[in-house]
Amino acid sequence: MSERTTLSRRGFLSGTTLLGGLALAPALMTGCSRTESGTGGPQADADLLGKLRKQGFVRVGFAGEAPYGFKDGNQLAGQAPTLHKEIFSQLGVAELRPTLTDFGALIPGLLADRFDVVSAGMAITPERCAKVIFSEPEFVSPTALMVRSKNPKGLSDLKSCADKGVTVGVLTAAVESGYAKGAGVSASKIKSLAKQQDGLDALVAGRIEAFALTGISLRWLAQSNKGAAVEVLDPFLPELDGKKQYSPGGAVFRPNATALRDAFNTELAKITGDPDRYVSLIGKYGFTSREIPPSTLRTADLCGS
Structure with missing residues (x-):
């Protein structure tokens, strides 16, 4: 995780085969870098949902980071694309057309009209809210510990x-x-590691006794290293300055696309309000009912407005 209450965009695992992804259009299977030409501008964004319904697709930007949004073979997979596919289908937009880009280029690409929505599990922060608008939270990311099997030190948080x-x-x-x-x-008991796999390897080798990261990412790491003598403990909410760190993420829209954002939120609330539906959609990516945002956690508060 980076920034306060944000998700890390360093070293996420990728390339692991999953079932149930979203098929990419043939023209996007080779590079995922081609973009559709857009009309952009405040007036176009004001009726963006109408435009998307008419053309039958929405352009989404993603950053190739599992388990949030990534390409699995010729399919678009992950938490955000799967959730967004469901929501846009309910809004009358059947197809997601993806553009792969660096995480740091997602907001600039959105503002430059390279795509209509960021579908990457992006953390909701005041700094980002100054440039774009977010949906309500799609998930929260409680912290967890990965420890050696049977938790020999009896750790919990x-x-x-x-x-x-x-x-x-x-x-x-x-x-x-x-x-x-x-x-x-x-400080002498905190060991910095370059990437997630380094954390698991250090744990198995005995160089560390716990690896701290979001529960989502640790469960994905364990799933991708089946047979490793490790386990992931129940998530918990750390506190900084007396405030619980939920680390929420959501979909991202251009500032004038408020009608689209509001329609998206309406459908999102139906999913986050139904734990069985939520888990059935994105449980295969490591998301559980514990990642459902509390109803009191609102984007307006997270943005500081």
């Missing part, structure tokens, strides 16, 4: 790591380092 003096692995420049310090883990 970062406070237990501090109490027992264990070494905790975190991703370099990620917020888990701050969470660990806030829970009382000494």
Whole structure:
């Protein structure tokens, strides 16, 4: 995770085969870099939903990061594309046309009309809210610990790591380092790692005794390393300055596409309000009922407005 209450865009796993992805158009199977020409502009965005219904597709930007949004062979897969496919289908837009880009280029690409929606599980932060508008939260990302099988140290959260003096692995420049310090883990007991796989490898080798990251990402990591002698503990909400860190993410729209955003939110609420439907849609990507945003967690508050 990077920034306060945000998700990391460093070293997410990719390339693992999953079932149930969304088929890509043939022209996008080879590079996923070609974009549809758009009309853009405030007036076009004001009736963007009408335009999308008429043309029958929505252009989505994604960053190739599992389990949020990635290409699995010739299919678009992950939490955000799967959820967005369901929502846009309900809105009368049958097809997602994807554009693969670097995570840092998603918002600039959206504003440049390269695509209509960012479908990448992007974290909702005040800094981003100053440039674009977000849907209501699609998920929250409670922190969890990966430990060796049978949890030999009897850990449960970062406070237990501090109490027992264990070494905790975190991703370099990620917020888990701050969470660990806030829970009382000494700086000498925090080990920075370059990528997720390094965390699992260090844990198995005994160089660390716990690896802290979002539960979503750790479950994906464990699934991608079947047979590794590790387990993922129940998620928990760290606190910084007395505030719980939910780390929510959502869909992203251009500032004038409020009608589309509002229609999207209406359908999203039907899904987040139905835990069985939510898990049936994106459970295969590691999302559980624990990742459903609480009804009191609102984007307006997260954006600081």
